[in-house]
Amino acid sequence: MPCILPDGSITETAKKVLAVAMTEKSVEEIAKGSSLPLFRVRSSIRELIDAEFIAEKNGKYLTTEKGKEKI
Amino acid sequence: MESEEEFKMPLLGDEAPDFEAQTSQGKLRLSDFKGSWLVMFSHPGDFTPVCTTEFMAFAELAGEFKKRNCELLGLSVDSAPSHIAWVRNIEEKTGVKIPFPIIADGNKEVAKKYGMIHPGQSATETIRATFIIDADGILRLILYYPLTTGRNMQEILRCIDALQTADKHHVATPANWKKGEKVIVPFPLDQESAEARLKEGYECIDWYLCKKELKKE
Structure with missing residues (x-):
């Protein structure tokens, strides 16, 4: 299931990722904080970056202002 | 020569070939699983009897795989909607929830990379191949079963235990x-x-x- 649905809403998985990444986190920290498997976090982050809901900096991820509106 | 390349199988100790594929849980890459062990397994087709028993058996042991830091990833040439419909049907009819993603490998891209098509068995369906890939993405064990023989999930768990024990000790x-x-x-x-x-x-x-x-x- 993709994180971002055709109507622009996001899945519960995506919301969990964005909620944990309100402060800068690594993939492993997001997996731990969201209780999601690593592979789901990595694939979700890819989509969330494309949608500009999350941003990457030095291997850490942070929810953007646009992303915060989706939570 | 071309067909030899097409069905080239990766060997034990090789880095498992990466891919990006549509699954029943979104687009995934093999590299997304790095840091976890992975059992990637193919089956001939959705809504078929032996495969259904295998999926139920994998699902029932999903917690045991998790305990070993091991994820599960299925694959067949069926479409993602077919996978979704089958998984829903299994849950509706048996109460067993399939928690792991299933690759929709309609163009056989992943199947060819991993040698999951054995023309002597079937030119169109994937056989029952099982690949155990470690947390560094190295291919550690391969099992091939024919279309008619369902796998033994306890044996797959035993193999993971054996590999992890060998590595650790x-x-x-x-x-x-x-x-x-x-x-x-x-x-x-x-x-x-x-x-x-x-x-x-x-x-x-x-x-x-x-x-x-x-x-x-």
């Missing part, structure tokens, strides 16, 4: 070994060590076959 495991049983001490490679081996306190049949208990974890 630098030992080997004997025939029919199960977690908790004695393991094999690597055999000596020179005469001096061979002579010393029998005095090292192991349970030995001879210098080349010695076993020991592992400390309980």
Whole structure:
């Protein structure tokens, strides 16, 4: 299931990722904080970056202002 | 020559070929699983009897795989909507929820990379291939089963236990070994060590076959 649905809403998985990444986190920290498997976090982050809901900096991820509106 | 390349199978110890594929849980890459062990397995087709029993058996043991830091990833040439419909049907009819993603490999891209199509069995369906890939993305074990024979999930778990035990303790495991049983001490490679081996306190049949208990974890 993709994180971002055709109507622009996001899945519960995506919301969990964005909620944990309100402060800068690594993939492993997001997996731990969201209780999601690593592979789901990595694939979700890819989509969330494309949608500009999350941003990457030095291997850490942070929810953007646009992303915060989706939570 | 082209068909030889098409069906080239990766070998044990190789880095597992990466891919990006549509699955029943979104687009995934093999590299997304790095840091976890992975059992990637193909099946001939959705809504078929043997495959249904296999999926239920994998789902019932999903917690055991998790305990071993191991994820599950299915694959067939069916579409993602077919996978979704099948998974929903299994849950509706049996109450068993399939928690792992299934690759929709309609163009057989992943199947070809991993040698999952065996034309002597079927030119169109994937056989029952199982690949155990470690947390570094290295291919550690391959099992191939024909279309008519369902896999034994306890054996797959046993293989993961054996591989993880071998990695952690630098030992080997004997025939029919199960977690908790004695393991094999690597055999000596020179005469001096061979002579010393029998005095090292192991349970030995001879210098080349010695076993020991592992400390309980």
